């Protein structure tokens with residue numbers, strides 16, 4: 543297990559940094575547990591079991607995919623925190639309010655830009 547990095551970024555984001563590290567560790571632990579719970583994937587006594595095993599495997603892969611994406615987002619947020627580029631909106635370049643960052647630490651948009659983005663996505667169908 544990797545040692546916890548000391549936080550050298552903006553002090554006001556220190557609690558977010560630690561919360562993200564904790565969340566990341568929890569996700570990795572959870573992903574490993576999903577795999578461990580399905581050790582018999584390689585052996586199928588009959589067709590029904592094989593179908594069940596494949597469904598189980600798909601389920602595990604889907605969870606892993608979702609978690610992998612979230613872990614990647616957390617990694618990116620941690621990178622931004624350590625390089626002091628965290629909390630800047632990608633849309634307008636303004637600082638994202640601390641309250642929003644605490645609620646959604648991996649966000650890269652302020653509420654205004656995010657809302658606008660969602661409306662555009664919605665109108666595109």
Ligand SMILES: [Zn+2]
Nearest residue numbers: 631634652655
């Ligand atoms: Zn913005």
